[in-house]
Amino acid sequence: MHKTLELLPAVDVRDGQAVRLVHGVSGSETSYGSPLEAALAWQRSGAEWLHLVDLDAAFGTGDNRALVAEITGAMDIKVELSGGIRDDASLAAALATGCTRVNLGTAALETPEWAARAIAEHGDRIAIGLDVTGTTLKGRGWTSEGGDLYETLARLDSEGCARYVLTDIGRDGTLTGPNLELLKNVCAATDRPVVASGGISCLDDLRALSELVPQGVEGAIVGKALYAKAFTLEEALKVVSA
Numbered sequence: 001m002h003k004t005l006e007l008l009p010a011v012d013v014r015d016g017q018a019v020r021l022v023h024g025v026s027g028s029e030t031s032y033g034s035p036l037e038a039a040l041a042w043q044r045s046g047a048e049w050l051h052l053v054d055l056d057a058a059f060g061t062g063d064n065r066a067l068v069a070e071i072t073g074a075m076d077i078k079v080e081l082s083g084g085i086r087d088d089a090s091l092a093a094a095l096a097t098g099c100t101r102v103n104l105g106t107a108a109l110e111t112p113e114w115a116a117r118a119i120a121e122h123g124d125r126i127a128i129g130l131d132v133t134g135t136t137l138k139g140r141g142w143t144s145e146g147g148d149l150y151e152t153l154a155r156l157d158s159e160g161c162a163r164y165v166l167t168d169i170g171r172d173g174t175l176t177g178p179n180l181e182l183l184k185n186v187c188a189a190t191d192r193p194v195v196a197s198g199g200i201s202c203l204d205d206l207r208a209l210s211e212l213v214p215q216g217v218e219g220a221i222v223g224k225a226l227y228a229k230a231f232t233l234e235e236a237l238k239v240v241s242a
C-alpha cells in the first residue's frame with residue numbers, strides 16, 4: 001500500500017500553557033493558551049496523532065506531568081510524549097498515561113545503558129529524539145552537547161531502536177522549512193523510520209517531506225505553522241493524503 005506522511009500536530013507545555021519556543025530556547029516562548037484545548041482542537045480537525053511535550057521536564061524547571069496525563073487521557077487519537085523522560089520513574093509515568101509512544105532524548109546520550117534497556121523492554125513504544133545542531137547531538141532541553149549524530153544512530157540501530165524523531169534545532173520554531181538534506185542523510189544511514197521535526201512553514205514543506213516517505217520519512221511534527229495559522233490542519237491533512 002502507498003504510504004502517506006503522518007502528521008503530528010505539536011502541543012508544547014510550559015508552566016501549564018501551550019507555547020512555542022524559537023530554537024528551543026527557554027524564555028523565547030509565545031503562549032497559546034490551554035494545552036488541553038489546543039490538543040482537542042487538533043483532534044477535532046482530524047489529527048491521528050498528537051505530539052505532546054513537557055518543556056519544564058525537558059529543561060529541568062519542574063514538570064507538567066499531571067496535565068500531560070490528563071491531556072493524554074482525554075485523547076481518542078495516538079499520543080507521542082516527549083520531554084524529560086530520563087529514568088524509570090518518568091518513563092513509567094509517561095507510559096502509564098496510555099500514550100502510544102514516548103521520545104527519549106537526553107537519556108539516550110547520557111545514560112545509554114538505561115535507554116538501551118528501555119528499548120529492549122518497550123520496543124515500538126520508544127522512539128529516540130535526535131536533536132541536532134549540524135551533526136552534533138544536544139540533550140537537556142537542547143542545552144548540552146551529546147556526541148556525533150551518526151555514531152549515535154549506529155549504536156541505537158544496533159540496540160534495536162524502532163524509530164527516530166529528528167529535529168534540526170536551528171529550524172525549530174522558526175518557520176524556515178525542514179532540513180531536507182539532513183533528513184535524507186539520516187534516512188540513508190538507517191533503515192528505521194524517521195519523524196521530521198522543526199521548521200515546517202508551509203504546505204509545500206509537507207509536499208517536500210511527502211516525497212521523502214519512500215526514503216524513510218514516516219511523519220512530520222508541526223508546531224508553529226499551525227499556531228501562526230500559516231495553514232490549517234485540515235489543509236495539511238489533505239496535502240499529505242493526496
Ligand SMILES: O=C(O)c1ccccc1NCC(=O)[C@H](O)[C@H](O)COP(=O)(O)O
Nearest residue numbers: 010024058082083172173198199223224
Ligand atoms: O521535544 C522535546 O523534548 C523538546 C525539548 C526541548 C525543547 C523543545 C522540544 N521539543 C519541541 C518540539 O517537539 C516542537 O514542537 C517541534 O519541533 C515543532 O517545531 P516547529 O514546527 O518548528 O514549531
